[in-house]
Amino acid sequence: MDSDPSVSPDAPKVKRTFDQMVFVNRSVTMEDIQCYGFDMDYTMAVYKSPDYESLGFEMIRDRMVSVGYPHELLRYTYDPSFPTRGLVIDTAFGNLLKVDSNGNILVCSHGFRFLKGVDVHLYYPNKFIQRDNTDRFHTLNTLFNLSETYFYSCLVDFFTRCNRYTNLLKGFQHGDLFMSYRSMFQDVRDTVDFIHDTGILKERTIKNMEKYVIRDPNLPVFLSRIKAVAKVFLATNSDYSYTEAIMNYLLENNPNAGREKRSWRSFFDLIVVDTKKPLFFAEGTVLRQVDTDTGKLRIGTYTGDLHAGTVYSGGSSDLICDLLDVKGKDILYVGDHIFGDILKSKKRQGWRTFLVVPELTKELQVWDEKKGLFEELKRLDVFLAELYKHLDSGSQGCPDIRTIQTRMKVLTYRMDMSYGQMGSLLRSGARQTLFGSQLMRYADLYSSNCINLLHYPFNYLFMAPPVLMPHEAAAQHAADVASAELARTNNTAMMGRN
């Protein structure tokens, strides 16, 4: 660890790679941050992909077969190139949708078949969904959802192809049985709940920690440094025993943990398990103390002062602020769940937010490799804009742009396919996904890994790039052109003088 140049204080400053960078949607003066909060799963504890998703997938699959779904389903295995986060399941028609922030459909698949525009129109005449109909549309917001997303597609794929079943608009018929897409979705949800409630996934994870959980050697240093300058808390929906196992693995058994054996709890001022986020950011639940010897809850509500390293269960974000004596704006909360961690802590409590986006590593890599495609897209944009520039409502005729549009579609498709079958987590050609737009609205900072904060001083100023609105950009552009013109004229004049 000491030999890691990136964290050694006296090492020569090296340029951060993109993968090590923290990106900024809204400026954050780190000097003002008095408290850091962390989620655990997929934030401190990053699960190894695709091993962990495969494990989840197999548990869902096996359980579904054991409750009566056809044995043929056992042939399916997890394919990490298919699902991305932020997809929406339409439980009425069994489709998987990628949408933009306004509900316009970007990609639509039925099982593993991707629907073409004309087929999408058959299901959605307006190529649009009313996303707030949450009874029908389920957004898969977390990395935990990848396994079930993929399994649901397997189900739809299987029944669609299987000739024992007749395909109907809302499901499949087999003799007297009707299997609606809706009930199939419900069965998958119930199965996922079963796996979480019974703890069998957690059990398997704990048994094979090396296989499923990434242990970053820098984590002890990272947390120690933060704790030296600010308060630190952990707030996880997991229960105590799982939290204990995971954090112990990450911190106490960490090869970089240092000579002096130190409890993982000593890295935190406050540890809260069973937080029930997003409820935690609203009314919350009763705050109880956890007996760290037995793992059991103490009865009654804790009302005393904060003791460092004490573990609590439940509570709410307001109680946390009280216990730590901080205000919302003083807190930087680091999590991976766009809805449960980031949107809610921002919208309801005004916290500063840091979204962990593990997919960013791949997103940046593809962006780098394929930037030529994006460049070409941009050039076609400019070209198109020029064609229309001098027309008004009285103009006759219309430029023929079909060739350009076809080329743009090809480029968009090629870009999308570089990310995976569902395209990028964040965009589809020039359009942002729902996930991308939420990331920009609610996450002040984001990065592929929370430890990337280590590459910045704790009094850093994260500066957001200035965002101009279209009319401001237009005015700016005109001004730039004018001053360039002026400069050119002056230059010419000056040259003339020469």
Add this chain to the structure above:
Amino acid sequence: MDSDPSVSPDAPKVKRTFDQMVFVNRSVTMEDIQCYGFDMDYTMAVYKSPDYESLGFEMIRDRMVSVGYPHELLRYTYDPSFPTRGLVIDTAFGNLLKVDSNGNILVCSHGFRFLKGVDVHLYYPNKFIQRDNTDRFHTLNTLFNLSETYFYSCLVDFFTRCNRYTNLLKGFQHGDLFMSYRSMFQDVRDTVDFIHDTGILKERTIKNMEKYVIRDPNLPVFLSRIKAVAKVFLATNSDYSYTEAIMNYLLENNPNAGREKRSWRSFFDLIVVDTKKPLFFAEGTVLRQVDTDTGKLRIGTYTGDLHAGTVYSGGSSDLICDLLDVKGKDILYVGDHIFGDILKSKKRQGWRTFLVVPELTKELQVWDEKKGLFEELKRLDVFLAELYKHLDSGSQGCPDIRTIQTRMKVLTYRMDMSYGQMGSLLRSGARQTLFGSQLMRYADLYSSNCINLLHYPFNYLFMAPPVLMPHEAAAQHAADVASAELARTNNTAMMGRN
């Protein structure tokens, strides 16, 4: 009209001024638009500012005095430099707030006194409000709200200064009477409802059309051209008789109306009054036909085909689509109400949207005049970023940036004051307002005036500028730097060759 160069087809193409431009948040291929919908008030019928707001203000003020508020209030007159749209009234503490999209407070005034940071903290320890608490916080979304916004500030100002009343946290005490900020707000709302329900504001407007309503001479040409290429409808919350009076003034009495007398209704395929937006975009109400001779509703629901120029009352956006045989994506809806017109039609129906922002004229003008300030802000940004660039979490010390931050605050304040006392409708320094962010999310297009569409052909392609996410911009920037470096090297090399 024929002599107006901007609309004459054979006139030489002239550059559109900023004030005539349509700005683009999301690309719209106008060739695909098969139907144009228009709101009436502040969209087709733009009210003259500040005459119209003054009229509204005086009616509210006089009515409030007549129901028992102190006569001293009569001394107040409307000041157009104070309120802007999109402000939020905190009915608990009587403050007027300008907030960003996440609920962070940008400006806070109590009456006409602007509160400094430390005073804002007394009311709002976290400088943040939970905007979805709509019971407490009222957002003033429309230009109609300007009068009441200003009058409420007058009320707070008066009672705060008047030494007959004791100032308390939630209102004023006077002997046995307690006047809460909340009840005062309720009284203002009731008064505004009274003025709308009794129709006295409409009556005064109709009596003095020239004084209060802008009649654009291009409107008949504009609508005729649209109708030649697409379906056109009017959807207004106003009742029939007011709609009739206004539209008659705008179209039939228009000096440019042409020799042949033509009913204003003939400019539309469908006219719907009493639309009760935003309800109109959800379940709506019963659709009835209006008897245009008497202005009364026909009883029963109309179930037949569409007859051009027929006037309906009520209904819903779904019914409109059925009657006109169009889908949501085929419609460009033009309105001035960010919530009632634009957000709802976009979110619930997937319509294409065009927001009319009359304030844009002034916003662009100030932007143009003060762009030096923004330039300097940007330079300070870059300067700050440079200071922090090479630090990591092990770095000692911290750059002293207090002077720069003070300078930035001064610049922001000077920019704000150029727009008016509450600053810009759309931003406060580098930060966007709630209104600004909603405009960017929900309006595909926006402009200071709906007639600006006339400056573009009906098969125009409105291209949104490409928006890069911060990580993409960083990658892009790095690539640009690298290629510039390369170019420089090459140049040098080439020069060397010479």
Add this chain to the structure above:
Amino acid sequence: MDSDPSVSPDAPKVKRTFDQMVFVNRSVTMEDIQCYGFDMDYTMAVYKSPDYESLGFEMIRDRMVSVGYPHELLRYTYDPSFPTRGLVIDTAFGNLLKVDSNGNILVCSHGFRFLKGVDVHLYYPNKFIQRDNTDRFHTLNTLFNLSETYFYSCLVDFFTRCNRYTNLLKGFQHGDLFMSYRSMFQDVRDTVDFIHDTGILKERTIKNMEKYVIRDPNLPVFLSRIKAVAKVFLATNSDYSYTEAIMNYLLENNPNAGREKRSWRSFFDLIVVDTKKPLFFAEGTVLRQVDTDTGKLRIGTYTGDLHAGTVYSGGSSDLICDLLDVKGKDILYVGDHIFGDILKSKKRQGWRTFLVVPELTKELQVWDEKKGLFEELKRLDVFLAELYKHLDSGSQGCPDIRTIQTRMKVLTYRMDMSYGQMGSLLRSGARQTLFGSQLMRYADLYSSNCINLLHYPFNYLFMAPPVLMPHEAAAQHAADVASAELARTNNTAMMGRN
């Protein structure tokens, strides 16, 4: 009036007629009542029937015609024998229903045609409605609703018979127009709101007080006597000016008002107008003081002590209790509205309740005249019960009871018709109506007139008859039979001794 023996303290005690009696559902110890509250309309101020309902009917009818309904409707006049309170309108099918407390249909009419059982089944296969679907079913709870109930039936009657219109399940078709039962109901409701909001009904009432309002000469004495022993308040949804006009007529212009001119307000400790019941019994509205000189509201909320005769507007039942320093159980609240006055004050506040049921006069009269029918019904009941008494589940055969059942139906119908076309307000044969069951559940006391309290001392004990549950009654009956048997035996024995 002075000669009315019932109010003269020194007159000889006479037996109260039924019409003067107060009936008891739950015992009330009047000595414990420390506060009397009164509603105004139909409680203190009883409107003359059918003159007042006719007035309301004509206003609705004329307004509906003036907004476009056919002129033929003007031929209809109000028929007091048709509607009763507590009927339910099914806005889907246009039917008027009389139901029992569980939603079972007792009577069903379509226009003025009463449907037979088989026809009722066509609409309601289970002869049952889900009453809590308040979007579809509207219960007409007050005497104010009688006019609109009747007018709605006129509408259905007219369109059903008129051959210009085709009868459909959910309304009428006429060319391109479809008139749904639902929209017709909405039009009637809107019209009734118009009549109330514009105050035209109140205006007409005030202009012709003698014609429309019953002035009980005992009212001043009644209120004076109460005020001598308890606190008294008035809580009405009417506004101040109407309240002032009505109460002035009832009390100050009362021939029995006494020589000394006395303000009507002096009869009360507290007067509250604009109460917005039933909201008044929940969160309520802001409490304001009314300036009795101008009739206008004072601005601000009154926070001081109570001054007798002061008039307030708004508020809530909790505020009233605070101002009068009484608890819910100390209050006897007298009103005519089963839902707004009685159910809500009982359920939410635990008040003692007294329901005014003007219809009781007629109900008691019919009961008295037709008690022979009820006696016969009872005898048939007993006869039937005897037939089945000794059968068990193994019994063969079954008594033929069709003749008895037919006779019972005839008797029920004859009883019903004695009350009016819709039968009694309170029962249909042996079954209680919804209104009847609510009266028993929520009204501790009830009477045809609130002044009937005058016939009882203010320390009276209103004793509820003991209610035995069926199993207790059975046990009781068995015991009675046994002891009668014993008595008979003993008697015989004793006789034997003689």
Add this chain to the structure above:
Amino acid sequence: MDSDPSVSPDAPKVKRTFDQMVFVNRSVTMEDIQCYGFDMDYTMAVYKSPDYESLGFEMIRDRMVSVGYPHELLRYTYDPSFPTRGLVIDTAFGNLLKVDSNGNILVCSHGFRFLKGVDVHLYYPNKFIQRDNTDRFHTLNTLFNLSETYFYSCLVDFFTRCNRYTNLLKGFQHGDLFMSYRSMFQDVRDTVDFIHDTGILKERTIKNMEKYVIRDPNLPVFLSRIKAVAKVFLATNSDYSYTEAIMNYLLENNPNAGREKRSWRSFFDLIVVDTKKPLFFAEGTVLRQVDTDTGKLRIGTYTGDLHAGTVYSGGSSDLICDLLDVKGKDILYVGDHIFGDILKSKKRQGWRTFLVVPELTKELQVWDEKKGLFEELKRLDVFLAELYKHLDSGSQGCPDIRTIQTRMKVLTYRMDMSYGQMGSLLRSGARQTLFGSQLMRYADLYSSNCINLLHYPFNYLFMAPPVLMPHEAAAQHAADVASAELARTNNTAMMGRN
């Protein structure tokens, strides 16, 4: 069993004991009933009291101690004389309340201490609760709730007496820990859910069937007879494997099952498990078929015809009606849960209802033994009524009734104590409990045991006693008196003639 005369068809008719009787709130013509539905737990399968409640109590107690509650709690054992059904827990103050249908408090205990009137007033100034505040007040509707009701009282008792804890209004303080009554209630609820969800109570029950479940030897005969005349279904919230175990014990292993071995399922036309009542009576859940070999659900929704003896899971009351081709009024539904079975099936579906009230055996026995007390109460009532009879509002003075009232209180208390510490399930003196009033409103029939239907023929007419409203009773009474008077006069006259 064959010797039981009550079920032998050729036995001489004997009088039904009270315990064998079915009582009638609303007449039911059994000839019209085409379908019988049964709940299982506490309806067909009656659990042995107090063994079963003790088992539940001990499981709750032990689990609570194992999660951290003090070991001293293990000393408590179940006392069947304490709790009754229908009590209300006030989670704010930890009190157990017995209330009437309007929310007036009849009995209030804190732990095992019964509060006197003055102490009740300290908690509830109006001696009244707003029952619809279900967040605070929990009604314990079922016999399953008896164990937790008692355990919660043990908890309150323990902490109140234990001097380690300080008693506060809303809970107990112990050092830094605050144990609110609310969180203690939540812990009990969670524990009960744990016991149900893990199935440990069911497991213990099945292992010791004889100890915990009453097997009525008449059940096979009863169901066979019903099935001969009507359709029969079972609808239980239990899962299939528990249902299978219980019904097998009740029917197949029944000594009276007959020589020919017959599956318990053959007694029913339809069996539905996992019904999730009360949801079942509203929107319900997906209807699935149960594979009776494996006990697992078949995937998909069953859409075919009904096969006798088939077992389904989920569904809704509407689906049941469709499958059995019956309407709500044709069904007599027999259950023990006043809310989940009876109220909901009656209110939402219009079903005929039969409530099983095992407590009735004791209620009737006490009633019989103590009827002298009730008689005396009635006599005091009449005596009181006489005292007030001839007074009016002008009367001076007031009868002194304090002695009578004291005597009445003593009698009421003595009656209450005959039932148990909380008094009767159905009444407190002259006042009905909430449970009693709901029983009268929603149960058409009720009895201590569902098998009591066996004592009546299937074409029986259950006649409700005629219920007179107070004004009708008064009129009736007057008429009776008059005719008696007349009879006396006539008699005298006739005697005179002699």
